[in-house]
Amino acid sequence: MIAKADRFSTKKNLPNFLIKFVQDKLKNIVPPLIAIAVIMVVWQILCPPGSKGLPGPLQVIGETWNPYIINPFFDNGGTDKGLGLQIFASLQRVAIGFSLAALAGIGLGILIGTNKVIYRALDPIFQVLRTIPPLAWLPISLAAFQQSNPSAIFVIFITSIWPILINTTVGVQQIPQDYRNVARVLRLSRQKYFLKILLPSAVPYIFTGLKIGIGLSWLAIVAAEMLVGGVGIGFFIWDAYNNSLLSQIILALLYVGVVGLLLDRMVSFIASKVVAEEQK
Amino acid sequence: MSVFVEIDHVDRIFSLPNGGSYVALKNIELKIKQGEFVSLIGHSGCGKSTLLNIVAGLDQASHGGVILEGRQVTSPGPDRMVVFQNYSLLPWLTVYENIALAVDEVMGRSPASDRRSIIQHHIDLVGLRHAASKRPGELSGGMRQRVAIARALAIRPKLLLLDEPFGALDALTRGGLQEQLMKICEESHVTCIMVTHDVDEALLLSDRIVMLTNGPESHIGQILQVPIPRPRNRMEVVKHPNYYSMRNEIIYFLNQQKRDKKRKATQKVANVNAKAIEAPLSNNAPLVRSEAAPQQLEKVTLEIGFIPLTDCAPLVVAKAKGFFKKHGLEVNLCRETSWSAIAQGIATKRLDAAQMVAGMPLGMTIGMGGNQPLPIVTSLVLSRNGNAITLSKRFYQQGVRTLADFKNAIAQTPDRVYNLGVVHPHSMHNLILRYWLASGGIDPDRDVNLIVIPPPHMVAHLRAGKIDGYCVGEPWNSFAVSEDIGFVIATDLDIWPGNPDKVLGVSEDWVNQYPQTHIALLKALIEACEYCDDPRNREEILQLLCQPQYLGSAQVYARPGFIDPYNRGTQEQPQILPRFNQFYVDNSNCPGRVEGLWILTQLARWGITPFPKNWIEILERVRRVDLFGEAARQLGLPDRESDREPFKLFDGMVFNPDDPMGYLKCLEIRHEIRVEEIIIDAAKADVA
Numbered sequence: 005m006i007a008k009a010d011r012f013s014t015k016k017n018l019p020n021f022l023i024k025f026v027q028d029k030l031k032n033i034v035p036p037l038i039a040i041a042v043i044m045v046v047w048q049i050l051c052p053p054g055s056k057g058l059p060g061p062l063q064v065i066g067e068t069w070n071p072y073i074i075n076p077f078f079d080n081g082g083t084d085k086g087l088g089l090q091i092f093a094s095l096q097r098v099a100i101g102f103s104l105a106a107l108a109g110i111g112l113g114i115l116i117g118t119n120k121v122i123y124r125a126l127d128p129i130f131q132v133l134r135t136i137p138p139l140a141w142l143p144i145s146l147a148a149f150q151q152s153n154p155s156a157i158f159v160i161f162i163t164s165i166w167p168i169l170i171n172t173t174v175g176v177q178q179i180p181q182d183y184r185n186v187a188r189v190l191r192l193s194r195q196k197y198f199l200k201i202l203l204p205s206a207v208p209y210i211f212t213g214l215k216i217g218i219g220l221s222w223l224a225i226v227a228a229e230m231l232v233g234g235v236g237i238g239f240f241i242w243d244a245y246n247n248s249l250l251s252q253i254i255l256a257l258l259y260v261g262v263v264g265l266l267l268d269r270m271v272s273f274i275a276s277k278v279v280a281e282e283q284k
Numbered sequence: 285m286s287v288f289v290e291i292d293h294v295d296r297i298f299s300l301p302n303g304g305s306y307v308a309l310k311n312i313e314l315k316i317k318q319g320e321f322v323s324l325i326g327h328s329g330c331g332k333s334t335l336l337n338i339v340a341g342l343d344q345a346s347h348g349g350v351i352l353e354g355r356q357v358t359s360p361g362p363d364r365m366v367v368f369q370n371y372s373l374l375p376w377l378t379v380y381e382n383i384a385l386a387v388d389e390v391m392g393r394s395p396a397s398d399r400r401s402i403i404q405h406h407i408d409l410v411g412l413r414h415a416a417s418k419r420p421g422e423l424s425g426g427m428r429q430r431v432a433i434a435r436a437l438a439i440r441p442k443l444l445l446l447d448e449p450f451g452a453l454d455a456l457t458r459g460g461l462q463e464q465l466m467k468i469c470e471e472s473h474v475t476c477i478m479v480t481h482d483v484d485e486a487l488l489l490s491d492r493i494v495m496l497t498n499g500p501e502s503h504i505g506q507i508l509q510v511p512i513p514r515p516r517n518r519m520e521v522v523k524h525p526n527y528y529s530m531r532n533e534i535i536y537f538l539n540q541q542k543r544d545k546k547r548k549a550t551q552k553v554a555n556v557n558a559k560a561i562e563a564p565l566s567n568n569a570p571l572v573r574s575e576a577a578p579q580q581l582e583k584v585t586l587e588i589g590f591i592p593l594t595d596c597a598p599l600v601v602a603k604a605k606g607f608f609k610k611h612g613l614e615v616n617l618c619r620e621t622s623w624s625a626i627a628q629g630i631a632t633k634r635l636d637a638a639q640m641v642a643g644m645p646l647g648m649t650i651g652m653g654g655n656q657p658l659p660i661v662t663s664l665v666l667s668r669n670g671n672a673i674t675l676s677k678r679f680y681q682q683g684v685r686t687l688a689d690f691k692n693a694i695a696q697t698p699d700r701v702y703n704l705g706v707v708h709p710h711s712m713h714n715l716i717l718r719y720w721l722a723s724g725g726i727d728p729d730r731d732v733n734l735i736v737i738p739p740p741h742m743v744a745h746l747r748a749g750k751i752d753g754y755c756v757g758e759p760w761n762s763f764a765v766s767e768d769i770g771f772v773i774a775t776d777l778d779i780w781p782g783n784p785d786k787v788l789g790v791s792e793d794w795v796n797q798y799p800q801t802h803i804a805l806l807k808a809l810i811e812a813c814e815y816c817d818d819p820r821n822r823e824e825i826l827q828l829l830c831q832p833q834y835l836g837s838a839q840v841y842a843r844p845g846f847i848d849p850y851n852r853g854t855q856e857q858p859q860i861l862p863r864f865n866q867f868y869v870d871n872s873n874c875p876g877r878v879e880g881l882w883i884l885t886q887l888a889r890w891g892i893t894p895f896p897k898n899w900i901e902i903l904e905r906v907r908r909v910d911l912f913g914e915a916a917r918q919l920g921l922p923d924r925e926s927d928r929e930p931f932k933l934f935d936g937m938v939f940n941p942d943d944p945m946g947y948l949k950c951l952e953i954r955h956e957i958r959v960e961e962i963i964i965d966a967a968k969a970d971v972a
Contacts, residue, residue, distance in 0.1 A: 182368060182370050182371075183372065185366070185372060188359075189340065189342070189361065189362060189365060190362055190385070190386055190439075191361055191362060191389065196389070200377075200385065204374070204376040205376075207376075
C-alpha cells in the first residue's frame with residue numbers, strides 16, 4: 005500500500021485528489037477481495053471436484069456458467085427463467101408487501117403512539133402477534149386467499165409490519181419534552197404540531213423500522229416462495245434442491261445475499277437524505 | 285406602579301409514588317412591575333425552574349396561582365415566552381424557519397412581508413445573519429442560544445422567562461449575550477424573570493434578586509434590590525460601590541443554604557439511625573403523608589411549663605377541655621416561678637415543652653449571656669398582645685399621661701434613676717418597653733434602669749416602691765390599677781398590635797426525637813387557641829384560669845381586657861379591647877419569620893445578643909413554619925405564613941425584612957451592635 009502510494013506520488017502529472025480518491029477506494033476494496041480469494045481457496049481445498057457433498061467453487065462456476073451466470077434473463081416459459089427474472093419476480097412481491105406494511109405500519113404506529121387508550125388496547129395483541137414466525141402464517145393465509153401470490157404477499161406484509169409499527173410507535177412516544185414545550189408555549193394547532201414537530205421528530209425511528217422491515221421481508225419471501233411455488237428465487241432454490249443441483253443453489257444464495265444488502269443500503273440512503281444531521 | 289405579574293401564594297406539591305407528598309415550593313409571593321428584570325437565585329434543586337414553569341403555565345401550582353395583567357395564567361402561551369435551558373430548537377428546521385415557526389404562529393394574521401421583516405430584524409439583532417439558513421446542528425452552543433432568544437423576542441411577549449439561558453456557554457460568549465439581552469430589554473421594555481446560578485450575571489442584569497431557600501418547602505429567603513443605574517456596562521458595573529457588598533451578601537446566603545442542607549442531611553441520618561430500633565415512623569415533617577390518620581406517638585406523657593398569666597389560657601384550655609387527650613397526649617402542666625426557670629427546665633430536659641416569651645427560642649439558640657447555644661424550636665405562637673406598661677400612680681399624679689410627659693418627668697429629676705421591671709431580657713415586654721422608651725427619646729439603659737423581675741412579684745415591688753413601673757402581661761396590670769398603685773400608660777395595642785407574645789418552645793433535640801408527639805402537641809394547642817378566641821367561651825376560660833393551680837387570682841383582676849372593658853386607671857372610660865388577648869384570629873399561630881427577624885434586630889440593638897450575620901439560617905432553624913404548616917394541614921386549617929412585607933410600629937418607623945442592617949443603622953438610640961456569624965452545630969440526636 006505504501007509502496008503504491010510512493011509510486012503514485014512521484015508521478016507529477018496526476019492531480020492530488022485523484023490520488024487520494026484511488027487510495028481511499030483501494031483501502032476499502034483490496035482487503036475484502038483478498039479475504040474472498042482466501043475463502044475460495046479454502047473452499048476449493050475442502051471440496052475438491054468429484055467429491056460427494058458440496059461442490060467447490062470451480063465446480064459451481066462451471067455448472068452454472070451457462071445459462072445462469074451469463075444470461076440472467078433467459079425465459080424458457082413456465083418457471084424456467086433466468087435468475088434475474090426470478091429475483092425480479094420476488095422483488096415485485098416484496099415491493100407490494102413491504103409498501104402495504106409500511107403504510108399500515110406507519111399509520112397504525114402514529115395512531116397508537118399518540119392515543120394512550122388505543123395503545124393500551126392494542127399493544128398486548130400486537131406483542132403476541134409479532135412473535136409468530138412468518139412461515140406459521142402461511143397455512144392461514146393460503147386458506148384465506150386460496151392463491152399462492154396473495155398469500156406470499158400477505159406473509160411479507162405480516163412479517164415486516166411489526167418492526168415498522170413498533171418503531172413508529174416508539175418514535176412518536178419519544179418526542180423530547182423540549183419540543184412539546186415549544187409547541188405548548190407557541191400554542192401550535194394539532195395539525196401543525198403533527199406535521200411540523202411530531203412527524204419530523206419520529207422520522208429517524210420510522211426509518212429504523214423500515215430498514216429492519218425490508219430485511220425481514222426479503223428473508224420471508226425466500227422462505228415463503230419455497231413453499232408456495234411460482235416464479236421466484238425461493239422456489240428456484242427449492243426446485244434446485246429437489247433436483248440435487250447444489251451449484252445452482254449456491255449461486256442463488258449468493259444472489260439473494262447481494263440483493264438483500266442492496267435493499268438495505270437503499271433504505272439507508274433514503275434515510276440519510278431525509279433525516280436531519282442533528283437527529284442521527 | 286401597578287403590579288404586572290403577581291405570583292400569588294404559590295405552593296407546589298408533588299405526590300410521591302409511595303403515597304407521600306413532597307412540598308417543593310411553599311407560599312411564594314412576589315409582585316413584579318412592568319419592565320422589571322427579576323432574577324431567581326438558589327441552590328440546585330430548590331425549585332427555581334419549577335417556579336418558572338408555573339409562571340409560564342407549563343406546570344400548575346397546587347395552591348395559589350399566577351396573575352398576569354389581571355388575568356390568571358392557566359396554560360402556556362406566547363405572551364409568556366420561555367427561553368429554555370436546552371434551547372429547544374427544532375433540529376430539522378433552519379435558523380430562519382425556527383424563528384418563523386414562532387412568528388407565523390403568533391402573528392399569523394399579519395401580511396407575510398411584515399412577518400419576514402420581523403424575522404430578519406431579530407436575526408440581525410442577535411447577529412446571526414450569516415447563519416440564517418443553517419440548521420441547529422451546524423451551529424455552536426452560543427449561536428443556538430441566540431436563536432432561542434431571537435425566537436422568544438420576535439413574538440413580542442409580555443413576559444420573558446429565561447431558564448439558565450447562558451448556563452452552558454463560555455465566559456466570553458456569555459458576556460456578549462448578556463449585553464445584547466440588556467440592550468434588547470431596554471429597547472423593548474419587556475419584563476423578564478431569569479433563573480440563574482451565576483451571581484455576577486444576576487447583579488449585572490437584574491433590578492431585583494430573589495433568593496430562594498433550599499427545598500423541601502422552598503420559599504423566598506431574601507430579596508435584594510440592585511440600585512445600579514442603567515444602562516449598565518459589564519466592565520463598569522463592578523466599580524459600583526455596592527457591587528461587592530451585594531455580591532457577598534448573595535454568596536453568604538448561598539453558603540447558609542449549603543450549611544443548612546448539610547445539617548438537615550446529617551440530622552436525617554441520625555434520626556433514621558435512632559429510629560431503626562423503633563416502630564417505623566416518618567422523619568422530617570414535609571415528607572409525611574398529610575392525613576388525619578393518627579400516627580404512633582413516641583411519647584405520651586408530657587411535662588409542659590407555664591407562667592401564671594392570662595395568656596397561658598391555651599394550655600389550660602387544652603388540658604381542661606380535653607384537646608390534649610383528643611390527640612393522644614397526657615399532659616402535666618408545671619407552674620413555674622420565672623422565665624429563667626422555664627429556660628432551665630427545657631435545657632435540663634425536666635420539661636418537654638414550655639410556654640416561652642417570644643424572644644427566648646431565638647435568644648437561647650444564639651446563646652445568651654455567655655451560655656452555650658442550645659437550639660430551641662418554636663412552631664406556634666400561643667398568644668399575641670396581652671401586655672401593658674404600667675407606671676406608678678405617682679407619675680399620674682404628676683400629670684404624666686403620655687410618653688413625652690414621661691420623658692419630661694425623667695428629665696426634671698436627673699438625680700433620680702427610675703427602675704422599671706421587665707420579666708426577662710428576651711421577652712417581648714423588654715423589647716417593646718425599650719422600643720417605646722427609645723422612640724420617645726429615652727435611653728432605656730442610661731436614663732432609666734431596667735431590672736428583671738418575675739411577673740408575680742411585680743405588683744409587690746411596685747407597692748414597695750422598689751420599682752416605678754413595669755411592663756408585664758395581665759392580670760398584673762389590672763391588679764395594680766385596681767389596687768390604685770399604678771396606671772396603664774400604654775398597652776400592646778398602642779405600640780404594635782398583633783405582636784407575638786408567648787410562643788411554644790421545645791428543644792430541637794426533642795423535636796427530632798419525638799416528631800409525631802410534637803405535631804400532636806401543636807394540633808392540640810391550635811385547637812385550644814381557636815377555642816380561646818371565641819368570645820362565647822371567655823367566661824368559661826376565666827373560671828378555669830382562676831383556679832389555684834393556674835392563676836390562683838381572684839376573677840375580678842383577670843377580667844379586664846380578657847372579657848371586660850379595660851381600665852387603664854386613668855380618668856378615661858374603660859374600653860373594650862377585643863384584640864387585647866389574641867390567640868387565634870388573623871393567622872396568629874404561625875411563627876412568622878419576619879417577626880423573628882425584628883426580634884433579632886432588637887436583641888442586637890440593646891446588646892443582649894449579637895446580630896447573627898446568618899440570620900436567615902437561624903430563623904429557618906428556630907421558627908419552624910413547616911412544622912406549624914404540617915399540624916395546620918392535618919387539622920384542615922390554613923397553613924401559610926403571612927406575607928413578608930415591611931411593617932411599622934406605632935412610631936412610624938418602617939421595618940424592611942430585606943434590609944435588617946439598614947434598619948439597625950437608622951435607629952438612633954442603640955448600643956454598639958455586634959454582627960457575628962453564629963454557627964450552631966447540629967445537636968446530636970440521642971441514640972436510644
